Amino acid sequence: MINIDIIAGARPNFMKVAPIIEAISARDDMDFRLIHTGQHYDKNMSGSFFEQLNIPEPDVNLGAGGGTQAEQTAAIMIGYEKLLMQQPSDLCLVVGDVTSTMACAITAQKLHIKVAHVEGGIRSGDWTMPEEINRLVTDSITNYFFTTSATANETLAASGVSKDRIHFVGNTMIDTLLKNKSRLMKPAVWDEKNLKEGEYIVMTLHRPANVDEEDTLKSMMSELVNNSNGLPLVFPVHPRTAKILKDLGIEADNLIYTEPLSYLEFNYLVSKAKAVVTDSGGITEETTVMGIPCMTLRNNTERPETITQGTNELLGVNPKAIAPAMKKLFSGDWKKGSIPELWDGKTGERIATILAKELA
Missing domain, CATH: 3.40.50.2000 (Glycogen Phosphorylase B;)
Known part of the structure; x- marks a missing residue:
């Protein structure tokens, strides 16, 4: 054995x-x-x-x-x-x-x-x-x-x-996603905020380069809020990031903070979103398989196939890159992408x- x-x-x-x-x-x-x-x-x-x-x-x-x-x-x-x-x-x-x-x-x-x-x-x-x-x-x-x-x-x-x-x-992360696709669970925020398929954006930020620099974080959040066409921005917040956001007083009418969500709840939200904004690598793989537009707020990625084949675009960490990307999204010009081999x-x-x- x-x-x-x-x-x-x-x-x-x-x-x-x-x-x-x-x-x-x-x-x-x-x-x-x-x-x-x-x-x-x-x-x-x-x-x-x-x-x-x-x-x-x-x-x-x-x-x-x-x-x-x-x-x-x-x-x-x-x-x-x-x-x-x-x-x-x-x-x-x-x-x-x-x-x-x-x-x-x-x-x-x-x-x-x-x-x-x-x-x-x-x-x-x-x-x-x-x-x-x-x-x-x-x-x-x-x-x-x-x-x-x-x-x-x-x-x-x-x-x-x-x-x-x-x-x-x-x-293997895609194995898990495909196996659980029919089991995804609607999180409480769906009904609480009356969310509708294709009419909200999911976001996640946790990397120190984005959340530890106060001015960068404020600018990023401002650009996201101002360029999201009024759509709700649903942000399941890592406890560490939640404290920073609270201290900076970053709030907006269409900005919805939630507790960290479970796997089945988070991917339910992603699967029905207009787009995802993230600085996570794994999420870019899941959005690629689900065919959901994804914007990555990083200068590099260890998962280039999500860009060359998938639905992901690398925006960098300059907040000014957000407006043109959102314009592309709302004009219907975002790439469709394909699923990588195996x-x-x-x-x-x-x-x-x-x-x-x-x-x-």
């Missing part, structure tokens, strides 16, 4: 591990131990995902909690090392690019346990983002790479990774099949 540790620590990880758990559970030659590092501990940021996505309760919770990047990394590494020394596994499978991804990969390799990285090879080129450092470190010590795009394959090959270690499998809902199965072969 092949024993695999599946690591999940922050909100995006849960959508990514669900299809892998399902695929491994269907096999009789593999078993898994689900390890929640405790990196995110807010109920809507973490707990509800297990219920909604039918993920089993974690076998282990390392309880890492908050703190600085270094404190969090250290807490995860100490907790995971203790576990592996008592109960080793055959493989540590990490997903995405959060602190837990890097911390568990390092810990496993130091104890001579192989590492598989789901979403290996994606790069923004922006070393000011903690996620980019996590990607670089994780990929430098990964044994098996599972990629979402041809671009990621090329990046890994260019860095010296041999082709037999790179497996182009598609996108984003078909079967990625989890491909990963399980390859691991069984590699680890046999």
